[in-house]
Amino acid sequence: MARNHLGPSIEGMLRRIPGFAKAADGVATTLHSAVTGGGAPARRVGDVLHGTWLGHPLHALLVGLPLGTWSASALFDLVALVTRSGEATWAADALLTTGVVTAVPAALAGAMDYSAASQEATPEIALHGILNSAALGLFLASLAARRRGRRGTGVLLSYGALTIAAGSAWLGGDLTYRHRVGVNHAEVPDHADGWIAVLDAGDLAAGAARRVMVGGTAVMVYRSAEAVYALGAVCSHAGGPLDEGTVEGHCVKCPWHQSVFDMRDGHVVHGPATMPQARYEARASNGLIQVRRWHEQQASAESPAPEARPGLDDDGMEQEVGGLGI
Numbered sequence: 001m002a003r004n005h006l007g008p009s010i011e012g013m014l015r016r017i018p019g020f021a022k023a024a025d026g027v028a029t030t031l032h033s034a035v036t037g038g039g040a041p042a043r044r045v046g047d048v049l050h051g052t053w054l055g056h057p058l059h060a061l062l063v064g065l066p067l068g069t070w071s072a073s074a075l076f077d078l079v080a081l082v083t084r085s086g087e088a089t090w091a092a093d094a095l096l097t098t099g100v101v102t103a104v105p106a107a108l109a110g111a112m113d114y115s116a117a118s119q120e121a122t123p124e125i126a127l128h129g130i131l132n133s134a135a136l137g138l139f140l141a142s143l144a145a146r147r148r149g150r151r152g153t154g155v156l157l158s159y160g161a162l163t164i165a166a167g168s169a170w171l172g173g174d175l176t177y178r179h180r181v182g183v184n185h186a187e188v189p190d191h192a193d194g195w196i197a198v199l200d201a202g203d204l205a206a207g208a209a210r211r212v213m214v215g216g217t218a219v220m221v222y223r224s225a226e227a228v229y230a231l232g233a234v235c236s237h238a239g240g241p242l243d244e245g246t247v248e249g250h251c252v253k254c255p256w257h258q259s260v261f262d263m264r265d266g267h268v269v270h271g272p273a274t275m276p277q278a279r280y281e282a283r284a285s286n287g288l289i290q291v292r293r294w295h296e297q298q299a300s301a302e303s304p305a306p307e308a309r310p311g312l313d314d315d316g317m318e319q320e321v322g323g324l325g326i
């Protein structure tokens with residue numbers, strides 16, 4: 001059976017347009033700089049639009065509203081055409097208006113995801129945005145035509161817009177399934193039950209981070225003056241190396257798109273990430289840095305939990321266990 005190469009073909013075509021890929025990436029970078037450099041308010045707006053508060057990309061949830069209502073509107077237009085029903089005409093126009101209104105937050109959330117997308121994906125995302133904007137413009141023209149009594153023109157315009165929106169939705173699927181935009185990139189913790197020694201304690205100075213392997217999973221280990229933390233090293237947003245990130249307090253900032261995670265439990269403090277990092281416990285004990293996978297059941301069953309007690313550092317002193325997992 002022939003394989004579908006439409007996505008890579010479209011991407012190749014976009015990259016052959018002089019300046020398109022560079023411009024697409026430049027717009028994304030400018031947007032991202034405005035969010036990450038705009039202080040706390042800009043960061044909060046970014047978190048809301050990414051869906052960090054929701055634990056799921058917001059754009060993926062919102063796009064169903066305009067696409068669904070526009071499709072339903074097209075059906076009612078068809079019914080109105082066949083039956084001359086006034087109710088069907090009213091429903092078609094109301095659904096079309098609802099689609100236009102709900103497209104605005106969906107577009108804003110999409111633009112925010114575009115700002116933090118990988119360079120390989122930005123040309124296709126830019127095309128996705130251009131097509132969606134064209135569709136929205138045609139839907140608005142359709143509404144205007146309907147209001148002026150030119151219903152036939154209005155219906156033709158909305159059918160054209162829906163065709164463009166459907167093509168753009170296909171591109172959105174390609175971005176998700178082929179480029180993995182909006183997909184959780186964090187590794188699933190390997191079966192690392194029980195404490196596993198990953199480093200000599202002397203090899204991890206206070207304020208330093210290291211990447212170690214636990215089973216087949218990359219784990220970032222960080223040691224502060226008070227505690228040792230461990231969390232999945234592969235960023236859930238797009239796979240960035242958290243062990244190369246910047247640590248402030250008990251939070252680490254990803255070097256790729258500046259998502260911030262709390263190393264104590266892996267939760268997302270700031271997007272673009274929407275999903276947490278895998279949880280591990282970590283301690284310095286008997287001259288070794290040890291980690292183990294976090295188990296909710298184990299944590300609630302153990303009282304007092306051994307991991308809740310201070311560990312021993314490489315000098316034989318007790319050191320707080322951190323990295324409450326992930």
Ligand code: FES
Nearest residue numbers: 235238240254257
């Ligand atoms: S890879 Fe994008 S924020 Fe980490």
